[in-house]
Every structure is written in C-alpha cells, then in structure tokens.
Amino acid sequence: MKLAAFPCCFTFKGLASYEAASREVLKALGVDLVEEPDFKCCGYPLKNYRFKAFVLSSARNLALAHSKSMDMVTMCSCCYGNLKHAEHALAEDPAMKEEINAALGREGLHYRDGVRVSHFLDVLYESMGVDGIAGRIVRPLKGLRVAVHYGCHLLRPKDVVQFDNPFAPTKLDRLVEATGAESVSWSAKLDCCGSPMMGINDELSMDLTGKKLASARRAGADCICVVCPYCYQQFTRVQDMIVARRNPGFELPTILFQQLLGLALGIDESALCIEPNLLPAVIPSAA
C-alpha cells in the first residue's frame, strides 16, 4: 500500500519551513511518502460554518485516496483529527453519506471507508519504534528540557481519533525523549493552544496561548515542542503579538517536533529551516 502525504493548506505558502522540515526528517528516516497533487483542504475551517461542507471536503480526499489505493499520512494534527472526524460522521449517518456521494459523483469520485489515515507520529512510532529512532540519534539533545504539546485534534475526542490516551498521552513524549531531551511535566500541557479563537476573539486566543507559555516556563522548559502547524503558528507569530502587546516579560522558543528530531538525527539546521536565533536555545553547545 502506498502512503500518500496529506498536505495542510496552512503550510503550503504560509509555513514553508514546516513542509521542508517534515520532508527532511522523513527522508532521513527512510519513510517513503508519495505526493498526490490533487488532495485538497480537509475542510476543518468550515466545520462550524457548514458541517456538511467540511465532511464533503474530507470525504473527497478519502475517496481520492481510495481510488488510487493509497493510505494517507498527515503531518498536521488538525488535518488528522478532522479526516477522522469526517470518517466517523459518514459512518454514523448513511443519509449524509449518500448525499455526499451524489456530490462527489460530479467529480467521478465515490467515498468508501477503508482508507487508513495516520498521523506521521504514528508512522514513526509504529514502523520504527521509539528504540529504532533512538538508535539513529547522532546528536543527542542532552540537557534540553522540552514542554511537549500534542494539540487537541491529535487527542480528542478519543473515540474518533484513537491516537493516544487523551488524559495521559505518552507517544510524543517518548519520541521527544528518544532524541535525548527531557520532557518536563507542565500543568497546561493538554490545553488548547488558543488557535481556534484567533480571528474571532483574539484577546481570548492570546490569553490561552499566554497561559500555556507561562505554564511551560514555570515548569522550567527551554522550549515548547509542537507538531501541528496551527499550534506552531500560535506559539510563534501569536507569541510575538503577545510580546508586542502585553509585555509578558519572557519569550519561550518554539520548535517543531520535526526540527527537533531532525537536529538529533544530525540534519543540517538550515535544511530544517531552524532560525539561527532558535538554535542556541535548543542546542546549548551551539551558543
């Protein structure tokens, strides 16, 4: 079965570093993903607006993957959670499934279940295992204290996404620890990053992000490590906004898990699009 990389709209132009870092790490680990240029948005942003349009968007991608006998791997946690959610909704509501298939028919597609959607963390976790990854580390990130952030759509609702224990997840922590870094325990770890409110209630969004940053800092973290592009944007660009508007008195570096792992695998930091001022925070010896 071919594994197709499912691209996130958000990263295509807005976060090219995300795509580059993901690609580098997968290449280094020998994970072979095919590109499918006709994948489109998972529909996440439309969920609260026109639910059926959201399900239709996901269903189209799933149908396309099915027609090409591909399984899907997402990097983005939102894409992951929402593809799963759509699958769930389609299974639950045969009437809607029929309507959606009627619409998809106009593009010559038909939704059937059976396409496996996985998050790339799962691909690493299952195909290589934590030990397998640990065995490939050439630049252990010893002494680095990381606040691991999963992102809501990777964890909840558990019966839909089925990734990890939603109250005490360990997968990402173990992968981070495989790089030699330490995963600190922090109280706001499982809370939302605040991204869904950005653009609707920015003050609330910044409150939530600020709280998470403060919690991570209190726990003594050197950086926050995220996998989802929305969360990443929140902890970088929105953190900049918080710094500019609210003067919290500190800044916490944010690193993508892909970048963190890439560094530990010995990949060049410029290939991982790690900004020069971030590096000393992650690799103390590079200071």
Add this chain to the structure above:
Amino acid sequence: MLDLILIYTALAFFAAGMIYKASAWFRFSPSVDAAEYPPRKRVVSALRGIILTVLSPKVFTLLKVFLLDVVLQRRIFVRSPLGWFVHMSIFLGFMVLLFMHALSKYVASAFVSEYYSTINPFFFLRDLFGVLVLVGVVAALVRRFTRKGLVPGANVMDVYALVILAVIMLSGVILEGAKMTSHSVFSDMVDEYMVGGDDEEMQALESYWVAEFGLVSPDIKAPAGKEVLARGREAHEMSCAQCHASNRSAFAGYAFAKTAGPVAAPALDAAATRAALYYVHLLACLIGLAYLPFSKMFHVFSVPICLMANAVMKKGKSDPANMATRLMVELDACTHCGSCTRACSVATVFLEFENDNILPSERMAVIRDFATGKALDAESMLILQQGIHVCTDCGKCAEACTSGIDLTNLWSEVRETLLQRAVPEYALLTPLSLQRALARQSMDEERYAKPIEIAEAAVLAGWDRESLENKARVIVLGNGGMSDSMRQKLKHISSAGCYRCKTCSNSCPVVRNYPDAGAMLGLLPHQMMHAIGLGLWDMVFSSKMLWNCLGCSQCQECCPQCIRIADVFCELRNEAIALAGVSHAGDGGHSPGKDVES
C-alpha cells in the same frame, strides 16, 4: 479608400478603448485604501515607479521575465505542457501573421527588398502559421468543452476570442484558395505580366497553371499533353516564376482550391465572391482590433504588464499607490484559464454551497465589475462576499496563475473592501479568519475589529423572547448539515442523563480563563446542556459561549455521561449561522444558496 476608412475607424476605436481601459487602472481599485490614492497621484506614482525600476538593476529581472514568462510562457508550460502547446500555436502563429502578412507593407518589406506574398518562404509560412492558429483554436475549444471536474467550461468571452480568430484564419485560407481557382485573376495577371507570347503560348501557360496551380479554366477541360505543359512551364518561368512559388507551398489554400475548385469555380471566380471573402477577412480582423480592449484579447497587453510588475513589486515595499493600481491590472490579466480553480483547496465545497464565486476563476469577473463600480445587486454582492471568504488562503491559486496574478493578496484586499459594507460575514466566526488575524498588524485596529463585532452581533441578535415571537421563528435544528443521529442526541440531552455535574464547565479552558465567566460568556457549557434539554433556544443562541468555544473537546472527553458536548456546540453554531442568514435576508445579509424553513 473604403478599406482605409475601415482601418482607421477600427484603429480609432482600438485606441479609444485602450485609453479607456488603461485609465480604469488608475481610476478604480478594489483596494480598501483606494480612496487615499486619487487617480492623478496614481499616475504619477506609476510613472515614477516605472522610471526608477528601469534605471535600477531590476531591469534585468524585467528582461528575464519578459523572455521566460511573456515570450516563452514558462508559467503555462509548468502547469500543462499540452496547454502550452495549444497557446503557443495561437500566439506564435498570430504574431508571425501579424508582422509578416497583415503588416507586410511595413515590416516584411523592410527586411526583404522585393517582398511578394506569393514567393517562398512567405507563401508557405503564411499557410503554416494560419493552420497552426486554427489547430490551436480548435484544440483550445475542445479543451474548454471537455473539462472534467469542477473547472467551469468556456464563457461567452472565451468563445468570442476563439471564434474571431477562427473566422480570420478560415476566411484567409478560403480567399487564398478562391483566388487560385479564379480565371479572372489569372487573366488579369497574364495581361499585366506576360512577356510577349502568342495565343498558343498563353494557352500553354494556362494549361500549366490548371495542371500545377489549381487554376480552374472554363476553356481547358481535358488534361493537357506533356509537350504543352513543357511549353507552359517555359512561359511560366519567363513571366511569372520570379513572383510565384508553386501554389502547393500554400498548402491550405491549395487544398481548398483543389477541393472546392471543381464544384464551385464559377461562383468563386465572381468578383463579388472574392470581394465578399476579402471583406469578411478584413472586417473580422478589424472587429477583433476595435473590440480588443473590451474582449479577453486585452490580455495580450495586461498579462505581460502584470507578469513584469509582479516580478519587481512587493507588498509592504512598493509604493501603496502602485499596489492599488496593480490590483486593477491584475483583474484585467485574468484569462479565465481555470488553473486557479483546478488548484483551489476548497473548490470542492462549491458542490455544497452551490456558489460559483467560491471558484476563484469565476469570481474574477465579478470582482472586476465590483471594482469598476458597476452596480451589482445585493444578491450578487452576497454571493461574492461569501464566495471570497470561503478560502483558506493556502496560496495554491496564486502559484498556479498563468498570468502571475498575486491572487492571495487580491482576495484579502477585496475581502476587506467588502467588509466595509458592514454586511455580516459569518466566515469571520470560523478559523477561516485566522490569516486575517495573523496579518492584523498591517491593519487599522478599528477596521480589523469592526467586521468581527458585526458578525457576532448578527448571530446573537433577535433571540430575546419578544422578537422570537414576533418573527415566529421555528428552530429547525439539523440544517447545518449534521447527522440524523446527532439531531437525535441533541433532543435527548436531558434524557441522556446529564446530571449537571459541571465537569464540562470545569474542564473548559475558556471558562477557566475568566474569573467571572458567566458575565463574559452567558450560559456555561453545563447550563447550555440544561437549556437545550428544556428547549430554551433563546437562551442557548444568545449565549456568547457558543462563539467562544474552541472545539477542543475537553468537555466531551471528560463528560461522565459521554454526551458529545463539543459536537453539540458545533451543531449549534452551524444552526445559528444558518438562522442568522435567514433573518438578515431582508437587509441583504443572508447566506446565499441555502434554504432554511422559517
């Protein structure tokens, strides 16, 4: 004389049209800041910008883009090599014919001392490029009408552009063929150019032209003998060959002459026929020219300008007056090729909203009308506003655009301009507004915040008891498109055993964020569940909680009774937006393409 009048009239129309169109670039703009840049200022800025660019090293960028993107059309090639071949056939064929044939008096003659259209290579090339254009036109039509998927086919303007080209080329070939068969043309030529020669020789020449050049003669019916032909050939070489390559070189016209000649020669020989053909050909060219500024063919000017301008301009760096002008050039540079729609990440949901303004290629013309102040009715404006907001700003359209239009920037400019109308835009209450928020530093605070307030007010309004009764609104849960089973769950929340343990509210990061959550948010999640169970829809839908829910599912995960609280909230937001759409229908604020019973 008549020709000259026609030509100058067409030229006058063309020039006036060009001035009118180009002036629109400076008179209008869909930019939200357009008012700050009056036309005079924009003309000055444009001239300044052009001069400064041409005098800077950026001139090399311009040259490179001109060569690669304008002449070689790299952007089309990257999207589709077949599309490139089709477009190149038309582009190259047309350009060569324009300079070698139409403007031969000025161009070709300047390079060749004795230019005659009937000698090679010109004779052959004229047909070659004419046929190339025809092949391109037919291929383009076929491609447009056999498109699969969601990309719309051809519109009237697309068809007009292709048809006018086809008429020009076909009439040219037919006219050429008609002349080849024509005995009167032949006789005139003989009278003029035959050197000496008796009747017999003339007879031989005619036989030779009948045999070799597609001429149809009323006198010569039977094929001539070898000897006669040899003499005819001699006469031909004496008198005609210096200006006449074999008519077979002009293969298309010759093919027409050989097919139509035997049956239609007398009709084709009539001077009136040839005159008619000539005027069809000339008028098609002149109509094409006069109407060019208003047709899609205007892209031959706007696209190169757009490609080159965008190669050297950058938002935030370039003069904002020029950025406002550039938007207008961009709107004129759209060729409705459909690349953007093919690449669009959300095109699929067109199937659900049935709003063709969701498809980027289809909203360009509407935006142009909007930008140039054409009166659009309220419905069209709404369709545009909704369509342009159903967009994730992924940037794939801009990457795909063969004209190099910075579509992402165009969308965000137009969105802000539309939002100034203060018609509620519900997409602002979804993550579709994230990119807008990330760019808010470049925006006036008030201008940024106002549209969100308007949208929120619109979904919260009208839920007090009194207006509910006045409007006699009926709650029709499920219109947001959520599942039947979900609908059932909503109705049975109280019987599902919510015992108001408040775990949902206690686990909610939004509730936890406010010391006085009730005052900030209205009903808290557990109260929402209770109100739903009691059918107190006015309380449910007037709660700000609904619009401050992250959808993070903490509540749902924690609920000891496994009530799908986050899903319920999602359903309610869908419902509220659908209902708000209906109640705002009167003031032009409903979401088009959606029926809700009320």
